[in-house]
Amino acid sequence: MSAPIIYPVWFYSLDIFFMSVSILVCLIIAFFSQKVFKITKEKKYLWFGLAYFLIAGAFIMRILSILIIYMKSQIVEESGYLTISNFGELGTINNIGYLFFRIGMLLGFLTLMLVILKIEDNRVINLLIYFVLITTIFSFQAFLVFYVTLALILFLIIHQLWLHYQTSRSKNAAMVITSFVLVLISQLIFLLLGFHNIIYAVGEVFQLAGFILFFIPYMLVLKYGK
Numbered sequence: 359m360s361a362p363i364i365y366p367v368w369f370y371s372l373d374i375f376f377m378s379v380s381i382l383v384c385l386i387i388a389f390f391s392q393k394v395f396k397i398t399k400e401k402k403y404l405w406f407g408l409a410y411f412l413i414a415g416a417f418i419m420r421i422l423s424i425l426i427i428y429m430k431s432q433i434v435e436e437s438g439y440l441t442i443s444n445f446g447e448l449g450t451i452n453n454i455g456y457l458f459f460r461i462g463m464l465l466g467f468l469t470l471m472l473v474i475l476k477i478e479d480n481r482v483i484n485l486l487i488y489f490v491l492i493t494t495i496f497s498f499q500a501f502l503v504f505y506v507t508l509a510l511i512l513f514l515i516i517h518q519l520w521l522h523y524q525t526s527r528s529k530n531a532a533m534v535i536t537s538f539v540l541v542l543i544s545q546l547i548f549l550l551l552g553f554h555n556i557i558y559a560v561g562e563v564f565q566l567a568g569f570i571l572f573f574i575p576y577m578l579v580l581k582y583g584k
């Protein structure tokens with residue numbers, strides 16, 4: 359299935375900036391998690407680090423594919439959108455970049471879900487990874503399946519974090535929940551792409567806010583140790 363790039367003309371530069379900030383946040387969290395793993399030897403921090411590395415990699419692939427397309431193509435402007443699809447080699451670059459973006463995002467958040475829900479049965483883990491990859495790669499409605507699947511994963515993460523928050527009532531836990539809620543809202547907004555050219559930008563703003571909020575609890579732990 360072709361994966362068109364459709365978003366407001368005026369948002370192109372901001373989109374690259376937003377994703378770059380998300381990459382930076384994910385890499386800092388990933389490196390911090392790896393450092394904690396080396397100190398504590400708790401595997402959950404190793405998997406947290408891997409999850410954020412995967413998400414950062416997904417955004418990197420997205421940015422690279424968009425930049426290549428913009429440097430090598432003529433842009434078709436329609437009703438305030440930039441639309442690039444099915445232009446031979448560029449269409450292939452677009453589809454490959456979007457495919458790796460979907461895989462990285464889903465595997466990254468799936469890894470977070472497995473850690474947060476404390477799922478350790480290898481059979482269950484392998485089955486979940488299999489279904490994520492199959493639905494991502496071979497689904498005809500890849501665009502719709504991606505956002506619905508990611509939204510479902512985020513909902514399960516939020517539900518588990520909320521149960522934990524009921525006992526801890528910590529500010530850090532509340533911020534983590536809020537960050538995942540913002541990312542969930544962004545995915546639901548992305549499902550409405552095509553109705554208006556502002557929707558993509560609104561979704562990206564919510565997503566960026568969520569990723570920035572991911573960062574704050576980690577920095578508080580670094581500064582205050584709690």
